[in-house]
Amino acid sequence: MISNQILQTTIDGLKGITRIDLCICDTEGKVLASTFPEAEEYENSILSFVESPADSQVIQGYQFFKVFDEHQLEYILLAKGSSDDVYMVGKLAAFQIQNLLVAYKERFDKDNFIKNLLLDNLLLVDIYNRAKKLHIETNVRRVVFLIETKQEKDVNALETVRSLFATKTKDFITAVDEKNIILVKEVKPNEDYADLEKTASVILDMLSSEAMTKVRVAYGTVVNDIKEVSRSYKEAKMALDVGKIFYNGKNVVAYGTLGIGRLIYQLPLPLCRMFIREIFDGKSPDEFDEETLTTINKFFENSLNVSETSRQLYIHRNTLVYRLDKLQKSTGLDLRVFEDAITFKIALMVVKYMKYMENLDY
Known part of the structure; x- marks a missing residue:
């Protein structure tokens, strides 16, 4: 679930602080991330450790640790050295990776929930039950922005949008197809549609300057309950299409300003x-x-x-x-x-x- 790049960055950071080499392997002994080159030599030892009942063990001068995702064994962590200090660093590293697993799993679950919510794939009772379980507030004012990129799977554009909004816990960034990035954004009580227009312009400018890509941005109307988020998404989709037909010169289109174009489109x-x-x-x-x-x-x-x-x-x-x-x-x-x-x-x-x-x- 966690990318190898994230794992590598994590253990590189820990080595930079502790000066102790670390390695993360999967349960089949394959090296996923390492700070020392000879990690692959320990594949047999890792496989033996996987089968053992111990959660930690010293083997051939290395501290071995098991990292669990809930009760499922996910990774094996190696810390170079057999001293108490190395053991402590290894336990801290295992704890850090376990926390990463929890965070990424929650993010994955939230992303799935938002996608199904946008596509109307959930029953009303499921919406509120899952939102409660994922600690997502149901009565927050929200609006959906749809960002269409010129290229399919534009990773730079997606990361730029995430850098702008992902730090805000009530905002969600996802995608349901190859060309569109979806931002489900919280709208504060004092914000109006003029503020949404400014937000759309900021997205446009940031993607142009940071990701070097041209996009079109459309957004729906503000909704007050989580069950209505899919409506705002459909409105944003319509705004994007209607904008292409009747307002081709505009890169930002709001559903509320489509006028007669909205009627003709239907x-x-x-x-x-x-x-x-x-x-x-x-x-x-x-x-x-x-x-x-x-x-x-x-x-x-x-x-x-x-x-x-x-x-x-x-x-x-x-x-x-x-x-x-x-x-x-x-x-x-x-x-x-x-x-x-x-x-x-x-x-x-x-x-x-x-x-x-x-x-x-x-």
Whole structure:
């Protein structure tokens, strides 16, 4: 459960303090971590010690210790030397490794619990029972952040997020797929959605500068009970998808700011196709030439203001009016009329959604 790297770092640190060589082996005599090169020579002695009833023993000038995970023998520890001081250091080292086992097991159990919680794999009664057993508070305000990395299994990104939040006992970092890092974060009573936006920006900046990776960050709404955490996760997932479709220029997307995009995202594709056929008589609004699309988008950006749009496009007002008249003839919609403008704007968004969903099928 504990990586060999962690074990090596632990005994390196202990040797640095005590100046006594240490070695950790599994129950089959294989060396997992060691501070001296000849550790592999003691494989037979280790196998004999495993079978013996003793918890510690001096063999060939080394102190041998058994390290248990609860009642299961997990590791054999060797301390070089047979003096009382070496025995004491060996016992301390065995105690330290046993504590590491407990800590990592608890972390593993918590990680499994959070994953199953996010994926709705737990019954309501199991959520509260397991949370109590793992000492996780159930009535803390929480929100789920979803961090999508460009590369699959981005270890640097994951470690950077952990360095930011893992020290906070009420925050959890996990993953349920290859590309997304999930942060279940505690929200303090005085924090609001503006603070969550700042947190998302910090994550974005840290991953860009520390892990040298570009990411997209989405987050759901704040929930007050642990059973609702999966809802915040689903909201964050939707925000990530909707952001890709309608707000491609934004790297941080909040579920609470998706607006009409959230409604369109939940429409079935057959209904979307029917809507486009009714409005445009079989044509698609994205078939217009680039000049027309630029004019339309700029007109919407300027709240249907003809004068401001023509100024920003560096064209005469009459030229803009001509383009809008031409558009009206081909579509039957006059963008200067509020109702027609809304219909056209929604149609553009529906087409974007349809294209995104159809591309996912390939």
